[in-house]
Amino acid sequence: xxNSVTLNESTGADRQGRSMPRxxxxxxxYLIAFVLVALIWEGSKAIFEIPDYKLPHLAQIAEAFVRPxxxxxxxLVLLQDAAYTAFEALVGFTLGSVTGFAIAxxxxxxxxxxxxxxxYVIASQTVPIIAIAPMIVVGMGRLGAPPWLSKSIxxxxxxxxxxxxxxLRGLESVxxxxxxxxRSYAATDNQIFRLLRLPASVPxxxxxxxxxxxxSIIGAIIGELPVxxxxxxxxxxxxxxxxxxxxxxxxxxxxxxAALLGMAAYALVALAxxxxxxxxxxx
Amino acid sequence: MAESTPIIAVxxxxxxxxxxxxxxxxxxxxxxxxxxGEFVSLVGPSGCGKSTLLRLIADLDKATQGTLLxxxxxxxxxxxxxxxxxxxxAPTLYDWRTxxxxxxxxxxxxxxxxxDWKPRVDKMLAMVGLRDFHDHYPWQLSGGMQxxxxxARALSFDPAILLMDxxxxxxxxxxxERMNMELLDIWQTTHKTILFVTHSISEAVFLSSRxxxxxxxxxxxxxxxxxxxxxxxxxxxxxxxxxFELMTVVxxxxxxxxxxxx
Ligand SMILES: Nc1ncnc2c1ncn2[C@@H]1O[C@H](COP(=O)(O)OP(=O)(O)OP(=O)(O)O)[C@@H](O)[C@H]1O
Ligand SMILES: [Mg+2]
Numbered sequence: 001x002x003n004s005v006t007l008n009e010s011t012g013a014d015r016q017g018r019s020m021p022r023x024x025x026x027x028x029x030y031l032i033a034f035v036l037v038a039l040i041w042e043g044s045k046a047i048f049e050i051p052d053y054k055l056p057h058l059a060q061i062a063e064a065f066v067r068p069x070x071x072x073x074x075x076l077v078l079l080q081d082a083a084y085t086a087f088e089a090l091v092g093f094t095l096g097s098v099t100g101f102a103i104a105x106x107x108x109x110x111x112x113x114x115x116x117x118x119x120y121v122i123a124s125q126t127v128p129i130i131a132i133a134p135m136i137v138v139g140m141g142r143l144g145a146p147p148w149l150s151k152s153i154x155x156x157x158x159x160x161x162x163x164x165x166x167x168l169r170g171l172e173s174v175x176x177x178x179x180x181x182x183r184s185y186a187a188t189d190n191q192i193f194r195l196l197r198l199p200a201s202v203p204x205x206x207x208x209x210x211x212x213x214x215x216s217i218i219g220a221i222i223g224e225l226p227v228x229x230x231x232x233x234x235x236x237x238x239x240x241x242x243x244x245x246x247x248x249x250x251x252x253x254x255x256x257x258a259a260l261l262g263m264a265a266y267a268l269v270a271l272a273x274x275x276x277x278x279x280x281x282x283x
Numbered sequence: 284m285a286e287s288t289p290i291i292a293v294x295x296x297x298x299x300x301x302x303x304x305x306x307x308x309x310x311x312x313x314x315x316x317x318x319x320g321e322f323v324s325l326v327g328p329s330g331c332g333k334s335t336l337l338r339l340i341a342d343l344d345k346a347t348q349g350t351l352l353x354x355x356x357x358x359x360x361x362x363x364x365x366x367x368x369x370x371x372x373a374p375t376l377y378d379w380r381t382x383x384x385x386x387x388x389x390x391x392x393x394x395x396x397x398x399d400w401k402p403r404v405d406k407m408l409a410m411v412g413l414r415d416f417h418d419h420y421p422w423q424l425s426g427g428m429q430x431x432x433x434x435a436r437a438l439s440f441d442p443a444i445l446l447m448d449x450x451x452x453x454x455x456x457x458x459x460e461r462m463n464m465e466l467l468d469i470w471q472t473t474h475k476t477i478l479f480v481t482h483s484i485s486e487a488v489f490l491s492s493r494x495x496x497x498x499x500x501x502x503x504x505x506x507x508x509x510x511x512x513x514x515x516x517x518x519x520x521x522x523x524x525x526x527f528e529l530m531t532v533v534x535x536x537x538x539x540x541x542x543x544x545x
């Protein structure tokens with residue numbers, strides 16, 4: 001156990017136990033983590049005598065995933081709901097990132113604007129989104145907006161903030177000599193922006209987008225919680241908590257599906273980052 | 284120097300950093316006149332204002348007192364006319380650009396025809412020995428290679444004046460001597476004017492037509508030493524008796540100025 005922590009993954013040269021196939025060796029981390037989590041889960045359930053409706057057996061969750069319904073097995077139904085939530089989140093993510101980026105650029109270029117508006121931007125994030133989400137959902141529903149739009153708006157609301165803050169930092173991250181170099185070429189402000197500030201901000205943008213990817217999923221789910229919503233993984237979470245005493249595995253199935261969705265969103269952005277930010281020293 | 288109009292004229296220039304409470308006199312009453320086509324080196328202990336003087340000439344900073352003229356213009360006009368190329372003490376490459384794209388940067392900013400970029404940049408990269416590394420990112424280069432890339436960048440747009448702040452400081456002795464030869468070659472074939480900062484007395488003597496010796500706190504010019512070694516200079520130049528004589532002169536001046544300050 002202790003040896004395997006320090007192993008060098010890229011070469012595998014000092015790998016212990018050569019009898020182990022490489023794929024198994026690479027997977028072993030996931031296996032160990034899963035086994036450990038399962039042990040703690042079932043162990044605490046046994047030791048503290050936690051009832052099923054508070055913490056079901058892992059087997060009950062697994063069973064809940066495969067249980068058939070008129071619309072197919074539960075995992076398929078949940079996957080479809082997750083896809084719907086993903087769509088809402090993606091619209092919100094796009095909207096929020098674009099607005100956030102535009103705001104950051106504006107703030108960087110016009111200092112007075114930043115001074116005036118930054119407090120509001122920060123204040124916007126101290127508002128408990130859970131409290132205002134129902135107002136947004138109901139209000140937009142009354143205005144006749146399609147049901148997904150209010151969820152996207154909430155997702156956008158959570159997305160734009162990390163983008164504003166990080167991109168602003170990125171645009172300002174250029175060092176003095178890098179600016180003096182541009183000055184020595186008599187570069188225009190637009191050139192300095194396009195050739196220096198903008199590319200310098202890209203790694204910061206990705207830091208923000210990784211946060212925002214999961215935040216946008218959470219935003220969309222929060223938007224699905226108020227009554228009246230009919231689709232999405234958030235709706236299933238509500239259903240799951242209502243029927244938790246009868247079917248304790250199902251709630252956890254919906255939670256796991258939501259978590260997988262968030263992880264997938266993060267992984268997609270991380271992948272894009274790897275493709276685009278090629279100039280960073282590899283870890 | 285009894286030249287007609289100097290290409291760089293520095294007249295009683297002072298530079299004070301900071302405010303009334305905490306101020307550093309980086310330069311005090313510095314006057315210097317450089318004729319077109321000269322190769323002038325600035326030597327002096329760390330903190331004597333060499334980089335500051337270069338920045339004032341380049342209009343990257345403003346003088347507190349005195350006047351500067353570059354090619355007959357105020358520094359800001361000269362900068363906007365793109366009269367000079369600047370090699371910073373640090374390489375200052377842009378992380379997201381390959382070596383080649385970094386060297387193209389001035390051409391891109393100055394709106395030179397795109398068709399000219401590659402031939403210019405290829406030539407300069409070959410000269411600094413980085414042709415095989417044209418598609419590498421800065422983090423994949425050693426410190427000396429980064430510095431050479433930044434020299435290629437400064438030369439790529441063929442400025443009439445080169446302001447170079449310890450350009451070869453990060454290089455090994457062998458590469459440094461090779462770069463010295465290359466620079467002299469460029470200087471002689473393109474008739475540039477070069478103002479060159481270095482900590483190496485032998486490098487200064489080998490390259491320069493004149494050496495300006497500076498002293499710290501406040502930064503002043505102590506002496507100007509004319510280097511009468513004939514051009515073109517070769518590896519034999521470094522072994523000539525006159526070379527050693529001149530090195531001694533510069534070294535003694537530096538030492539005197541230092542002792543005089545204690
Ligand atoms: N931006 C600045 N703000 C305040 N003081 C400065 C600044 N730049 C330089 N100085 C001060 O001015 C003096 C001269 O600095 P300068 O960088 O010109 O020295 P230098 O001769 O180039 O030294 P080195 O050989 O170490 O590069 C130093 O005392 C330094 O502390
Ligand atoms: Mg310096």
